[in-house]
Each structure stands twice: as structure tokens, then as C-alpha cells.
Amino acid sequence: MLTREEVIKIANLARIQLSQEEVEKFQKQLSTILDYVEELKKVDTANVPEVFEVTGLQNIQRDDKVETADNHQEIFKNAPEMKDGYYKVKAIL
Amino acid sequence: MDFAYLSLTELREKLDKKEISSVELTKYFLGRIKKSDLNAFITVSEEEAVQQAKAADDFIASPGENPFLCGIPYAAKDMFLTKGIPTTAASEILDNYIPPYDATVIGKLKDQKSVLLGKLNQDQFAHGSSGETSAYGPTKNPWDKTRLTGGSSSGSGASVSAGLSPFALGTDTGGSIRNPAAHCGVTGYKPTYGRVSRYGVIAMASSLDSIGFLSLSVEDAAHITEIIAGQDPKDSTTGQVEVPAYAKNFKNNLNGVKIGIPKEYFIEGMEEGVKAKVLEAVKELEKLGAQTVEVSLPTTRYAQMVYAIICPSEISSNLARYDGIRYGHTVHGTAKDLMEVYTRSRAEGFGDEAKRRIMTGTYVLSAGYYDAYYKKAQKVRSLIIKEFAEVFKKVDVLVAPATPSVATKLGSAADNPLHGYIADQLNIPASLAGLCAISIPCGFARPSDGDAPSLDGLPVGLQIIGPQFGEQKIFNVGYAYQQATDWHKKHPLV
Structure with missing residues (x-):
């Protein structure tokens, strides 16, 4: 079972604020998931390579061609606050 | 006149012969959507749809051939970005x-002058197989409104099944097209990883996400695939493999086709009715000329x-982009x-x-746990891929249940x-190996958790799995089966 502290640490790494009740709920639920995958340990994977993709493709590139994008305004419309064409964020210091 | 459940080829003929206009067809489906109480749609883009239909009618009126989907309406899971039309991933963020x-x-369908009716409900960010994780509430199964559609493409399943759209785009990361197709009694196609571009579809798990759709038949599926598949410079995982004219290569028999029945897919605890219907379908495939053989995929x-x-793991990385700064819900x-923030x-x-x-994902990727979880999982994934590769040396396709139970x-x-x-x-196994697969209706079975409105029960899905870029093989088997049976022509009373 994950500890409360572990759940709080994970939530912090994932940048998700949790209430006290949520910490308890996810403590149980995340532990259920981790218990469930425990069975994988039974599989013998000695000398088995890891796989990260299934296509076998390598170094796929496209032409480095300049294209005009004129949809800045539509993109920026989705932002909560802009100033002089920049996203405005809270001070980080 | 009734236009629901007509094949795409029939709709094409009616439009080409001017028996109906795209505007009439579009309004017909918008009317059905309005009357429906399945919670299948999140956004109905009525105004844009009628405009697109008018443009399609103008094109049809002008001289020359019409693209196959010109003027034909469709709907898209709310994972597909649609310029100017809200796209929510069924989330609040x-x-x-x-x-x-x-x-x-979406762009390819616009080029065809196909008509987008709206955006469909789904599990939130496609996480789930029930439709229940949607921020907009679950979609109801057209065969029994007290039941789930399956998911995550829940609205896509309900929409095609209830005749609200002739086809519906969906995404399948670990079964999200095949599962609702099975539960709603329609055809669902999960392409080979890289067969269809992922560009502009909200990312869930990038090494698994496959872009497909649900349709009324394998024949319709072949036509749609010919249009949406292919290499895309904007998605470097799309292969350079040519897109064949699938529908032209169909045959009515399966002579010479070898089908593997993987014994591990008939799991303990699966509903007996589902198992019986799948085995009946196997018999039908044998009657059509196929040779069947039991095979084993022990790592399943x-x-x-x-x-x-x-x-x-991939979700934790992909969903890191929702930061409350550039777009989406914010404090x-x-x-x-x-x-x-x-x-x-x-x-x-x-x-x-x-x-x-x-x-x-954050936990299993974090320092100290990566080897035990993520690395281990990727090694077992290697074994799964290898087992499929071995078995496809012996058989053309695999046939199995799509789900262990009905809805x-x-x-x-x-x-x-x-x-x-x-x-x-x-x-999930086919997804991990990047294979292609379809689920097609193969009968009805009574649920193990109570009654269903019809004594026959609820739809059962037959899953056909093929090797990478083996679309022609799975379509051929599905097509021949649908020529010999009429399960795909059964529709719910709505």
C-alpha cells in the first residue's frame, strides 16, 4: 500500500492539488492498480529487449519548408491572458 | 423517406442521381440527433453542417465526378480537433x-466535402471502456438504455447504432473502437498503428493511439479507410505503405484463408452466450472456405x-500540457x-x-521505480509482439471475441x-503490437447481469486481428462473413 506521503509526493510531481479525502481515495485506488500489475513479475524477461515503438521507422523527416501560419489570433483567443503577443503568467520568483 | 442505415454506396448513388440533396440528408440526420435521448453528442454543429451540405450540393451540381463521401454526413469523437468547433475530449479542462x-x-473528409454533424461523447480523454468517465455523463446503449455503450468511443457507438450518422470517427488506444462497436452491434475498425495520421487528434498514449471509425459494414469501412489512410508529413509514425483499393479486392468466399483461433482469448468467466456466438461465427467462416486452427499466444x-x-505512463507525459496558461480551464x-495555477x-x-x-504514470516513471514497472512492461510487450509475429507465419488472421461480455x-x-x-x-494485445483489427456483429446473447428489452439479448462482437498493414486480410474475412450473414443489418428500435 502506498503511504499518504507517497500519494502527496506523486500528486505534487503531477501538479494536481488533492483534498484530504482525495489523498485517501487515491491512496487506495493507486495501490489497487499497483497490486494488479504485480503479477507481471512472474514473466521471465531475462535477455528480452525492451520495445518502445512498433513501426520500425527511423529518422523520418519532412522538407524544411517555410509555411505561413496566419492563425495567431485564433490560437491566442484560447488563452486566459495575453500581453503584447505573449502569454501572461504569474511571477515565478 | 428513411435514410438511416443506408450503405455509403447507396447514399453516394442517391446523391449522384439527385434523388436527394446533401442539405436534405444532413437535415434528416440532424432531426434524428435532436430526437435522440442517448447523450451521444456533446456538440451538434448544425449551422456549419448545413453550410457544408450546401457547398457539397453546389459541387455535385457542377460537372464532373464527385468524391466518394461528398455530401455524406458523419460525426467525430470529441478527440478530433475541428477548426472553430469546440473540442472538449469530454473533459472540463x-x-x-x-x-x-x-x-x-478531418481535413481529408473536408476535402471530400463530407459533412460534419457534430462532436461525440466519449470517456474523458478516452480513458475508459464505459463512457462513464465523460464530464458530460454516460452515453446510453441504443439496444437497452439502462446499459452502457462501452467506450471510450461511446458516442460513436451509439451514433452509428441508432442511425444518427452513417459513420463516426473514433480512436482506439487499447480497444476504444472495438469495445463500443461490439456492445452497440456495429462494425468498428482499429487501424494498424501508423496507417492513419494521428495529427490533430488529442494525444492519449502516443505509442498506441490509432485513429479509426465505426461504420455499418466492412464494405463501408473499406471505402472510408481508402480515404483517411496514408502517409502524413505531420505524423512521422505514418508508414510509407501504399493504401490499396480494399473494396475492389473483396471476394465472397474464404477459400485458401487460414484463420487462427487463439485459445487464451476464451477466458475463464466470459459469458457463455458470447462464447457460443463467437464459435458459431467460426463455423460460418469455415463454411465460407476458411481453414481454422487453434493457436496459442501464452503472454496474452x-x-x-x-x-x-x-x-x-504516456498519459502522464501527454497530459502535462494542460497547464492553465495557454488554453483550457484555468484559475x-x-x-x-x-x-x-x-x-x-x-x-x-x-x-x-x-x-x-x-x-x-507519474509514479511508475519516477526515480527508483522505472525499471520495476515501465522497463519490465516494455520487455513483456516485446514478448507479446514476438508471439504475434510467430503466429502470423502460420495463419492469415486471428478470430476471437471482441469483449468477454455483452454491454x-x-x-x-x-x-x-x-x-x-x-x-x-x-x-489490448493487438494494440500493444500495433496490429490492425475489426469488431463485427455476430449475433445476440443474453446478459449475465439481468434482463434485456429483447429476449434475444444484446449484440456480440467478433474480433478479427491481422498483422501490421494486413487491413486487406481482416476486411476480406469480415466482408465475406457479412455477405453470408445479416447480423450487421439488425438495428435497435429507437
Whole structure:
């Protein structure tokens, strides 16, 4: 079972604020998931390579061609606050 | 006149012969959507649809051939970015998001002058196999409104099944097209990984996400695939493999076709009715000329656990982009610092299933746990891929149940953190290996959890799995089966 502290640490790494009740709920639920995958340990994977993709493709590139994008305004419309064409964020210091 | 459940070829003929206009057809389906109480749609883009239909009618009126889907309406899961039309991923964090561009597949359908009716309900961010994790409530199964459609492409399943759209785009990461297709009694196609561009489709688990659709038949599926498949410079995982004219290569028999029946897919605890219908379908395939042989894929059982590690890992990375700064739900106005913008925007914007998956992924990728979970899972994934490769040396396709049960009751997924992984255990292995697969209706079976409105029960899905880029093989088997049977022509009373 994950500890409360572990759940709080994970939530912090994932940048998700949790209430006290949520910490308890996810403590149980995340532990259920981790218990469930425990069975994988039974599989013998000695000398088995890891796989990260299934296509076998390598170094796929496209032409480095300049294209005009004129949809800045539509993109920026989705932002909560802009100033002089920049996203405005809270001070980080 | 009734236009629901007509094949795409029939709709094409009616439009070409001017027996009906695209505007009439579009209004007909918009009318059906309005009358429907299945909660299949999140957004109905009525105005845009009628405009697109008018443009299609103008094109049809002008001289020359019409593209195959010109003037034919469709709907898209709310994972597909649609320029100017809200795209929510059925989440609160994107409930006010207006995409500035179209997904490649949406663009290809626009080029055809196909008509987008609206955006379909789904599990939130496609996390789940029930439709229940949607911030907009679950979609109801047209065969029994007290039951789930399956998911995550829940609205897509309901829409095609209830005749609200002739076809519907969906996404399949670990079964999200095949599962609702099976539960709603329609055809669902999960392409080979890289067969169809992912560009502009909201990312879930990037090494698994496959872009497909649900349709009324394999014949329709072949036609749509010919249009949406192919290499895309904007998605470097799309292969350079040519797109064949699938529908032209169909035959009515399966002479010379070798079909493997993987014994591990008939799991303990699966509904007897489902098993019986799938075995009946196997007999039918034999009658059509196919040779069937039992095969073994011993690592199948572990696929769901591999998925329960890899999928959340990739989700935790992909969903890091929702930061409350550039788009989506935000507490920017009230937060005291940047950290709070992140943590509270995400806390308010994500549902429980998204939070669980993000945190599971964050944990298994974190220092000290990576080898035990993620690396182990990717090794077992290697074994699964190798087993499929071996078996496809002996057989052309595999045939198995699409799901272990028929549709279950609303609320049955609820707060169960393992629901999606278990419900999709027969779909996940093909996803991990990047294979193509379809689910097609193969009869009805009575549910094990209560009654159904019809004594026959609820739809059962037959899954046909093929090797990478083996679309022609799975379509051929599905097509021949649908020529000999009429399960795909049964529709719910709505």
C-alpha cells in the first residue's frame, strides 16, 4: 500500500492539488492498480529487449519548408491572458 | 423517406442521381440527433453542417465526378480537433477550447466535402471502456438504455447504432473502437498503428493511439479507410505503405484463408452466450472456405497489466500540457502564484480517471521505480509482439471475441480503477503490437447481469486481428462473413 506521503509526493510531481479525502481515495485506488500489475513479475524477461515503438521507422523527416501560419489570433483567443503577443503568467520568483 | 442505415454506396448513388440533396440528408440526420435521448453528442454543429451540405450540393451540381463521401454526413469523437468547433475530449479542462486547426483526418473528409454533424461523447480523454468517465455523463446503449455503450468511443457507438450518422470517427488506444462497436452491434475498425495520421487528434498514449471509425459494414469501412489512410508529413509514425483499393479486392468466399483461433482469448468467466456466438461465427467462416486452427499466444493474459503501466505512463507525459496558461480551464485570475495555477487548474479540470492515470504514470516513471514497472512492461510487450509475429507465419488472421461480455448496466464501471483494463483485455494485445483489427456483429446473447428489452439479448462482437498493414486480410474475412450473414443489418428500435 502506498503511504499518504507517497500519494502527496506523486500528486505534487503531477501538479494536481488533492483534498484530504482525495489523498485517501487515491491512496487506495493507486495501490489497487499497483497490486494488479504485480503479477507481471512472474514473466521471465531475462535477455528480452525492451520495445518502445512498433513501426520500425527511423529518422523520418519532412522538407524544411517555410509555411505561413496566419492563425495567431485564433490560437491566442484560447488563452486566459495575453500581453503584447505573449502569454501572461504569474511571477515565478 | 428513411435514410438511416443506408450503405455509403447507396447514399453516394442517391446523391449522384439527385434523388436527394446533401442539405436534405444532413437535415434528416440532424432531426434524428435532436430526437435522440442517448447523450451521444456533446456538440451538434448544425449551422456549419448545413453550410457544408450546401457547398457539397453546389459541387455535385457542377460537372464532373464527385468524391466518394461528398455530401455524406458523419460525426467525430470529441478527440478530433475541428477548426472553430469546440473540442472538449469530454473533459472540463477543455470545455471552452476552440481549436485553431483541423486534424489531418478531418481535413481529408473536408476535402471530400463530407459533412460534419457534430462532436461525440466519449470517456474523458478516452480513458475508459464505459463512457462513464465523460464530464458530460454516460452515453446510453441504443439496444437497452439502462446499459452502457462501452467506450471510450461511446458516442460513436451509439451514433452509428441508432442511425444518427452513417459513420463516426473514433480512436482506439487499447480497444476504444472495438469495445463500443461490439456492445452497440456495429462494425468498428482499429487501424494498424501508423496507417492513419494521428495529427490533430488529442494525444492519449502516443505509442498506441490509432485513429479509426465505426461504420455499418466492412464494405463501408473499406471505402472510408481508402480515404483517411496514408502517409502524413505531420505524423512521422505514418508508414510509407501504399493504401490499396480494399473494396475492389473483396471476394465472397474464404477459400485458401487460414484463420487462427487463439485459445487464451476464451477466458475463464466470459459469458457463455458470447462464447457460443463467437464459435458459431467460426463455423460460418469455415463454411465460407476458411481453414481454422487453434493457436496459442501464452503472454496474452499479461497484456492488460503491460497496458496498465505503459498507457498511464504516456498519459502522464501527454497530459502535462494542460497547464492553465495557454488554453483550457484555468484559475489564472485567482491563483496567488504559478504553481497554484498548475495545481488548481488541473485539480478542477481533470476527472478522477484522468487523475488516476496521470498519477499512476507519474509514479511508475519516477526515480527508483522505472525499471520495476515501465522497463519490465516494455520487455513483456516485446514478448507479446514476438508471439504475434510467430503466429502470423502460420495463419492469415486471428478470430476471437471482441469483449468477454455483452454491454453492462449503467454505473457498472463507477469508481473501479481497474474497469478499463479488464474490460479491454481482449483488445489490448493487438494494440500493444500495433496490429490492425475489426469488431463485427455476430449475433445476440443474453446478459449475465439481468434482463434485456429483447429476449434475444444484446449484440456480440467478433474480433478479427491481422498483422501490421494486413487491413486487406481482416476486411476480406469480415466482408465475406457479412455477405453470408445479416447480423450487421439488425438495428435497435429507437
